[in-house]
Amino acid sequence: MGCSSCSSGGGQPKGCRNNGTCGTSGCNKFTVFDWLANMESPNGQQAFDWAEVRFKNGRKDFYKNVNNITLQPGDIVAVEASPGHDIGVISVKGDLVRLQMRKNNFDPEDPNNLKKLYRKANQKDIDLWTAAREREGESMYKSRVIADGLGLNMKISDVEYQGDGQKATFYYTAESRVDFRQLIRDLASEFGVRIEMRQIGARQEAARLGGIGSCGRELCCSTWLTDFRTVNTSAARYQQLALNPAKLAGQCGKLKCCLNYELDSYLEALNDFPDTTKALETQRGRAFFQKKDIFKRIMWYAYEGEALTWVPLSVDDVKTIITANEKSEKPASLEMFKEDTLELEPQLTDVVGQDDLTRFDRKTKPKRRKKPTANATKERKPSPAVTPPRQVRNQPVQVKNSPKPSGTTKDGQPLKREPIDPSASNSAARKKRPPRNNNRRRPNNPKPGSQNE
Numbered sequence: 001m002g003c004s005s006c007s008s009g010g011g012q013p014k015g016c017r018n019n020g021t022c023g024t025s026g027c028n029k030f031t032v033f034d035w036l037a038n039m040e041s042p043n044g045q046q047a048f049d050w051a052e053v054r055f056k057n058g059r060k061d062f063y064k065n066v067n068n069i070t071l072q073p074g075d076i077v078a079v080e081a082s083p084g085h086d087i088g089v090i091s092v093k094g095d096l097v098r099l100q101m102r103k104n105n106f107d108p109e110d111p112n113n114l115k116k117l118y119r120k121a122n123q124k125d126i127d128l129w130t131a132a133r134e135r136e137g138e139s140m141y142k143s144r145v146i147a148d149g150l151g152l153n154m155k156i157s158d159v160e161y162q163g164d165g166q167k168a169t170f171y172y173t174a175e176s177r178v179d180f181r182q183l184i185r186d187l188a189s190e191f192g193v194r195i196e197m198r199q200i201g202a203r204q205e206a207a208r209l210g211g212i213g214s215c216g217r218e219l220c221c222s223t224w225l226t227d228f229r230t231v232n233t234s235a236a237r238y239q240q241l242a243l244n245p246a247k248l249a250g251q252c253g254k255l256k257c258c259l260n261y262e263l264d265s266y267l268e269a270l271n272d273f274p275d276t277t278k279a280l281e282t283q284r285g286r287a288f289f290q291k292k293d294i295f296k297r298i299m300w301y302a303y304e305g306e307a308l309t310w311v312p313l314s315v316d317d318v319k320t321i322i323t324a325n326e327k328s329e330k331p332a333s334l335e336m337f338k339e340d341t342l343e344l345e346p347q348l349t350d351v352v353g354q355d356d357l358t359r360f361d362r363k364t365k366p367k368r369r370k371k372p373t374a375n376a377t378k379e380r381k382p383s384p385a386v387t388p389p390r391q392v393r394n395q396p397v398q399v400k401n402s403p404k405p406s407g408t409t410k411d412g413q414p415l416k417r418e419p420i421d422p423s424a425s426n427s428a429a430r431k432k433r434p435p436r437n438n439n440r441r442r443p444n445n446p447k448p449g450s451q452n453e
Contacts, residue, residue, distance in 0.1 A: 087163030132161035
């Protein structure tokens with residue numbers, strides 16, 4: 001059975017507009033595995049004639065199969081409602097229902113709890129059920145406008161229509177009591193159905209709306225969590241978490257339910273720690289507790305008057321000092337136990353490169369060096385270093401291309417040097433260039449067919 005309100009068109013959970021909570025067989029949020037399905041009843045007893053039926057947003061109830069209809073999990077059935085009938089999906093049947101009743105404190109012998117399961121839904125029932133579900137989104141927005149016009153301090157978070165379309169249940173949250181008598185009259189005249197208002201808490205609202213938590217996964221209350229236990233700030237203190245409301249609060253505005261998940265492990269580990277209210281007596285002075293690390297089993301103490309100097313001690317060393325103090329014995333100092341406290345760093349092994357955060361980065365290849373040419377490989381004689389003379393104003397400078405006089409001649413006689421005329425200018429040593437002809441222009445090549453021809 002596909003869901004017509006799914007964007008995927010086939011009831012697939014990944015494309016469901018109702019976040020997998022529309023109640024069809026393809027979008028089951030609270031699936032129950034029937035591990036007693038293949039087992040026969042003992043001593044020839046008849047199978048339990050009650051069934052658990054699931055509705056929108058994980059709402060479940062128990063109904064008695066008075067007509068002994070053959071049912072399977074996932075079947076769409078018509079059940080008793082007030083007034084009319086409702087449409088739901090079978091989630092659990094058989095003997096496992098008895099265990100579910102015991103878990104939810106449901107008494108099947110109480111006549112007030114007796115609700116009947118009529119039949120399997122036919123095509124007409126399914127069409128009415130689908131048409132009613134399509135009206136829920138528009139009805140919720142209109143009801144919010146009506147409530148805002150009446151000035152009511154409430155937030156309507158969800159609407160659920162009955163399977164036959166005769167009744168609509170509006171779920172809302174409010175900080176205080178709300179007088180919605182006029183609102184019910186306006187909603188009944190607007191939608192033409194029976195109206196029921198039901199107040200829910202902030203956690204139930206977050207479970208209905210759904211979302212992504214700070215852990216990156218879908219909210220627990222909208223996927224598998226069914227019972228909402230009380231979460232206290234003491235759970236954060238035991239786990240040594242900073243009391244920051246922005247980090248400890250979930251999307252519902254309350255403390256996160258996951259604070260209770262590891263609380264038992266922390267309490268069990270803290271039972272092995274000594275009393276932190278007692279001061280450690282040493283010959284150097286008294287030391288008071290400052291901080292502890294539950295995972296490393298390390299406790300930090302500071303001497304009286306030296307609050308900025310902390311000494312780490314293991315839990316066993318602290319117990320040894322407390323036992324010695326009870327015998328009126330004082331160790332020399334806390335530093336003598338400091339050597340036993342070793343903070344070992346975990347050694348991680350990178351097997352497939354999962355620890356390398358830069359493994360996806362684009363690595364640039366090193367530039368290749370150019371191969372030396374044939375001319376460059378030939379041995380070249382080093383040229384003598386020639387330093388040009390320092391240029392001074394009004395003094396001649398030797399031309400680079402002019403040959404320098406050597407110190408002696410071929411016969412070994414000293415060379416006579418001619419004196420340099422200081423009046424000669426530097427421009428005289430340079431070669432004279434022809435004057436630039438600025439009047440030269442490019443030849444004017446007329447185009448064929450022009451007037452210059």
